[in-house]
Amino acid sequence: MFHHRLMAALPVPALALALSLATAAPAQADFGSCVAGIRASALSQGVSASVFDRAMAGVTPDPKVIEAMNNQPEFRTPIWDYLGALVDEERVQEGRQMLRTHAAALASAEARYGVDRHTIVAVWGVESNYGKVRGRWSLPQALSTAACTASRRREFFRGELIATMKIIQRGDLRQEQLMGSWAGAFGHTQFIPTTYLRLAVDGDGDGRRDLVDSIPDALHSTANFMAKAGFQTGASWGYEVDVPSGYAGPVGRTARAPVSSWAARGITRVGGGALGGGGNAGLVYPARGGPAWIVFKNYDAAFSYNGADSYALAISILSDRLRGRPGVQQAWPTDDPPTSREERRELQRLLIARGHDVGEPTGGIGPLSRAAISAEERRLGMTPTGRAGGKILQALRAGR
Ligand SMILES: [Ca+2]
Numbered sequence: 001m002f003h004h005r006l007m008a009a010l011p012v013p014a015l016a017l018a019l020s021l022a023t024a025a026p027a028q029a030d031f032g033s034c035v036a037g038i039r040a041s042a043l044s045q046g047v048s049a050s051v052f053d054r055a056m057a058g059v060t061p062d063p064k065v066i067e068a069m070n071n072q073p074e075f076r077t078p079i080w081d082y083l084g085a086l087v088d089e090e091r092v093q094e095g096r097q098m099l100r101t102h103a104a105a106l107a108s109a110e111a112r113y114g115v116d117r118h119t120i121v122a123v124w125g126v127e128s129n130y131g132k133v134r135g136r137w138s139l140p141q142a143l144s145t146a147a148c149t150a151s152r153r154r155e156f157f158r159g160e161l162i163a164t165m166k167i168i169q170r171g172d173l174r175q176e177q178l179m180g181s182w183a184g185a186f187g188h189t190q191f192i193p194t195t196y197l198r199l200a201v202d203g204d205g206d207g208r209r210d211l212v213d214s215i216p217d218a219l220h221s222t223a224n225f226m227a228k229a230g231f232q233t234g235a236s237w238g239y240e241v242d243v244p245s246g247y248a249g250p251v252g253r254t255a256r257a258p259v260s261s262w263a264a265r266g267i268t269r270v271g272g273g274a275l276g277g278g279g280n281a282g283l284v285y286p287a288r289g290g291p292a293w294i295v296f297k298n299y300d301a302a303f304s305y306n307g308a309d310s311y312a313l314a315i316s317i318l319s320d321r322l323r324g325r326p327g328v329q330q331a332w333p334t335d336d337p338p339t340s341r342e343e344r345r346e347l348q349r350l351l352i353a354r355g356h357d358v359g360e361p362t363g364g365i366g367p368l369s370r371a372a373i374s375a376e377e378r379r380l381g382m383t384p385t386g387r388a389g390g391k392i393l394q395a396l397r398a399g400r
Pocket residue numbers: 202203204205206207208209210214217
């Protein structure tokens with residue numbers, strides 16, 4: 001199987017090489033002069049030449065960074081699939097274990113920053129699966145590639161690369177610790193370098209801010225982030241509501257309005273009880289006919305971590321599960337329900353048993369899994385979606 005895939009892949013790089021030969025040298029020169037420009041800027045901000053040059057020694061642009069940039073799951077995946085994997089029973093159980101294991105560090109973070117332990121652990125679980133998934137990209141390479149070859153946001157990545165150099169120079173982290181996402185988010189909390197410089201704190205008292213190898217530092221830094229983002233101690237992030245079938249308001253996130261105005265539009269609280277919380281609240285209504293949430297300031301604090309409602313909902317709902325409350329109560333408007341990571345691993349094993357190459361059955365749905373799912377959907381006369389949904393899982397389980 002592996003050999004076959006290797007053979008099939010050969011012509012593509014050969015063609016790409018032929019096409020790129022004419023432009024390879026100027027592209028390298030462009031990259032070099034771009035990095036030289038960033039170096040001058042970094043030095044003017046106090047970064048030493050030796051720190052910069054050591055971090056950038058031998059670094060070449062990596063086109064996979066740009067591919068990853070154009071494939072951001074928060075914006076491409078149906079929200080129920082996104083939440084299905086991020087708030088599954090596994091993450092809840094592991095989160096409860098983390099609450100026990102790190103009770104002392106969480107208690108001191110709560111006392112110092114006024115952010116409750118369930119919120120802190122939920123951010124940790126969503127950001128890095130409690131430290132297990134932190135990204136495999138070298139920050140100097142990923143950020144210099146984005147800063148010098150991306151079609152957009154180059155200034156942003158340039159700033160992150162310079163911030164990376166400042167982190168190395170301060171001695172908080174060594175360069176080899178700086179592995180993260182293609183966008184430069186790294187460590188347990190997945191802070192980007194400028195966020196690190198602004199908000200990372202020393203939680204274990206050793207004088208260094210180490211979000212890569214110190215869990216207390218990571219938990220305190222997350223609490224500090226949420227506090228600076230306006231987290232209100234003891235307040236609710238929000239709660240699930242039922243939107244009446246005739247509701248004419250827009251789908252998505254609606255601007256804040258008095259809670260009483262939402263009640264006046266026929267919105268009711270799931271599980272009964274009055275719409276409470278007082279003051280202004282937003283309505284998050286991701287898909288017509290599906291669940292919705294009334295949200296307050298602590299939701300906004302979670303939103304500011306990554307700038308997507310799907311993400312803020314994942315943190316908020318996971319935090320509720322860790323408090324012992326239920327997750328999403330109402331059904332999503334789909335006949336193909338979301339799956340947990342355990343179910344996705346099962347689906348991948350079923351695909352492997354049918355001869356598909358999906359790599360290791362980790363539960364992560366990448367291009368190989370999507371292609372295999374689409375092929376099976378076609379075989380079964382279903383519309384090919386490539387989604388790891390409940391329908392295809394049920395069909396393959398049943399031996400169809
Ligand atoms: Ca420390």
